[in-house]
Amino acid sequence: MIRVFSHNDLLFMLRGAGMTLMLTAITAFGGLVFGFVLGLLKTFPHSKIANAIGALYTYVFRGTPLLLQIFIFYFGLPILGFDTSPLQSVSIALVAYSSAYIGEILRGSIQSIDKGQWEASASLAFTYWQQMRRVILPQAFKISIPPLVGFLVSIIKGTSLTSIVGYIELTKSGTIVLQATYQPFLVYAIVCLFYFALCYPLSLLGSRLERRFIPSA
Secondary structure, three states, X not given: OOOOOOHHHHHHHHHHHHHHHHHHHHHHHHHHHHHHHHHHHHHOOXXXXXXXXXXXXXXXXXXXXXXXXXXXXXXXXXXXXXXXXXXXXXXXXXXXXXXXXXXXHHHHHHHOOOHHHHHHHHHOOOOHHHHHHHHHHHHHHHHHHHHHHHHHHHXXXXXXXXXXXXXOOHHHHXXXXXXXHOOHHHHHHHHHHHHHHHHHHHHHHHHHHHHHHOOXX
């Protein structure tokens, strides 16, 4: 039975926005952890195998659609015997996907450090890992902050794809309300406003950080 859009529907969509934020936070944290490892693998100068593993992972997860990856993890994990909730399945998929992009951002940041920084730290008899920890990574992280913040916006929008497998985030909550009220323009306008409220401040922050940390940009 079709009913009138009410404040309860708005609150339901607001809770959906909260679920979107939670999924974004999980994805950002996991993506940073595994992306950091991936960035180190791809820039490690003493093992071509490590470089190849990092490159292969990046090619696979950047070269296939996120929606397909969500399907594979959502339907594939139970087949393999893993009893996972929808949140766990979509979180794993998004972390796997985002870590490939974050790893590439960190790789580019590490490789952008001037060669003289490596030579100067080597002249102090630093080991490779001492060079990375004390000299290279602090500079690389500063360079990577603006694109990482920008990618966070993509993560927020990418979570909308999890609605396809029934995870109730912002887009899915809007769809549920739409089915009850049949007011597509109103419902999706509100969904867009919620996404705008989440993404626009981050876009401004990314631009400001880019001007601060990358003056030549």
